[in-house]
Amino acid sequence: MPGKATRARAAKPRRRSAEDRRRQVVAAAKRIVLRQGFEALTMRRVARLAGVSAAALYLYFPDRVSLMAAVADALFHGLLAAFRAALIRAEGNPDPRARLHAVMTAYLDWGLGHPDEYRVIFMTPITGVAGHRPGPPGVPAAPSGQATFQALQAEVARLIERGVFRPAEPQVVAEALWAAGHGLVALLITKPDFPWSPREALVGTMADALCRGFSADGTGLRAGSKPAAQRGEDRHAEADERDPRPGRSR
Amino acid sequence: MPGKATRARAAKPRRRSAEDRRRQVVAAAKRIVLRQGFEALTMRRVARLAGVSAAALYLYFPDRVSLMAAVADALFHGLLAAFRAALIRAEGNPDPRARLHAVMTAYLDWGLGHPDEYRVIFMTPITGVAGHRPGPPGVPAAPSGQATFQALQAEVARLIERGVFRPAEPQVVAEALWAAGHGLVALLITKPDFPWSPREALVGTMADALCRGFSADGTGLRAGSKPAAQRGEDRHAEADERDPRPGRSR
DNA sequence: CGTTCAGATGAACGCTGTTCATATACCGGC
DNA sequence: GCCGGTATATGAACAGCGTTCATCTGAACG
Known part of the structure; x- marks a missing residue:
């Protein structure tokens, strides 16, 4: 619950990473479905295309x-x-x-x-x-x-x-x-x-x-x-x- | 095509193994679906229940x-x-x-x-x-x-x-x-x-x-x-x- | 008895989803 | 300016998956 808002402007760039990387992961997954097809929709592939590790996906989504x-x-x-x-x-x-x-x-x-x-x-x-x-x-x-x-x-x-x-x-x-x-x-x-x-x-x-x-x-x-x-x-x-x-x- | 029939009685037990084990594997798979559900239908589980190795399944079926x-x-x-x-x-x-x-x-x-x-x-x-x-x-x-x-x-x-x-x-x-x-x-x-x-x-x-x-x-x-x-x-x-x-x- | 050969296997490969201890980077407080 | 804490990210690992392959077994034949 980081809504405590570190005094001022520090809250914003942190917020962007929080919710925005989630969207970024979803966008990568979407692109995989569109380009490689349904079967290619794998955690590891999504992570690779999103530029993060596979384990990082579990910071944003509880499971597949x-x-x-x-x-x-x-x-x-x-x-x-x-x-x-x-x-x-x-x-x-x-x-x-x-x-x-x-x-x-x-x-x-x-x-x-x-x-x-x-x-x-x-x-x-x-x-x-x-x-x-x-x-x-x-x-x-x-x-x-x-x-x-x-x-x-x-x-x-x-x-x-x-x-x-x-x-x-x-x-x-x-x-x-x-x-x-x-x-x-x-x-x-x-x-x-x-x-x-x-x-x-x-x-x-x-x-x-x-x-x-x-x-x-x-x-x-x-x-x-x-x-x-x-x-x-x-x-x-x-x-x-x-x-x-x-x-x-x- | 072993219909050459090894002289006599030896042909039957061989024949039984050929087509019948296929049926036996299918029966095992069927039982898995009925008892453990769709998700449990894997090659290794079928093989285990059928009493054979997983590789043996590929003698009867080309793939999953x-x-x-x-x-x-x-x-x-x-x-x-x-x-x-x-x-x-x-x-x-x-x-x-x-x-x-x-x-x-x-x-x-x-x-x-x-x-x-x-x-x-x-x-x-x-x-x-x-x-x-x-x-x-x-x-x-x-x-x-x-x-x-x-x-x-x-x-x-x-x-x-x-x-x-x-x-x-x-x-x-x-x-x-x-x-x-x-x-x-x-x-x-x-x-x-x-x-x-x-x-x-x-x-x-x-x-x-x-x-x-x-x-x-x-x-x-x-x-x-x-x-x-x-x-x-x-x-x-x-x-x-x-x-x-x-x-x-x- | 020796040879042959189909049938069966254990081990391995590359992949999967998921977890966990570890490392990094940034933050507020001193 | 430095320190401790905390979120963030990671590499390695685990168990399981489908599939392949060199190896082994055991029965049939000459």
């Missing part, structure tokens, strides 16, 4: 999963940006379902386009399945993740209020939507050998079915044949800090 | 992921049994949607009831994300897994043929159903800290929405309030070889 959680939180901003961009893009659309469709396809496209980051955020297993204490029992695992989910939930609530969706608990519907999207991304990442149908057809079918399933009048996205064909050109629009990494193209 | 694939294949029979039991149970039901609902809830219940096995089968990441060659390029990763999926696909095709589901490619619909179910199970396993809605509500909402979304007439499972409430008593009916493992209850 805590660092991973911080990295996930940092990586989340990419998904959040894609989310927001999709919402803004579809804002003028009078059809409220189109907004949901935009959000869903944004989620799917981001996950499929950034599989390593997605694995860190949503597919890192809890170490012991049973061996995880909630830590500070008030704060959730990923703050910005919670925020993103609540954005989805708010969108769902709006749809229900306007009578577009059948009356239901917005939280349950939002969780189901999230889970469905996650399942698609996760399976495509984990089982690339499976003879999947074309991705556009899969994404379109999933989004259309869910929209139809939750709609009050049973209407899908477009009720037509190619509900998710118009987008597909501007897929890379939301990339903010892509980084070509060698030898891991696909 | 191949062993995991074999274990996954072995564990799949539990899910397959739950699948079949659900189908048989719902066979008398005249409503074809009920069959699909039974299959979906069987999948979800099995996955949520056997999280360690589920992680081996569906959530083990491909080692390098890019570093996986298809090996023998004709055989899929998990034979019985493929069979199970084709059972689902056949069920979907039947629904489409009878006009219950809207006309569509059965494979895409089956993949979407699988992905949605997987997403629910995977997220509940990976993110147990998230403030999820009650599981019954989640499962019911998901199953109903998908049924409604793919149905030709937009009809859900029961169109009522609690579509998944009648089952829930006979959840443990399909357990065939449960094994109470110490200290990992939840």
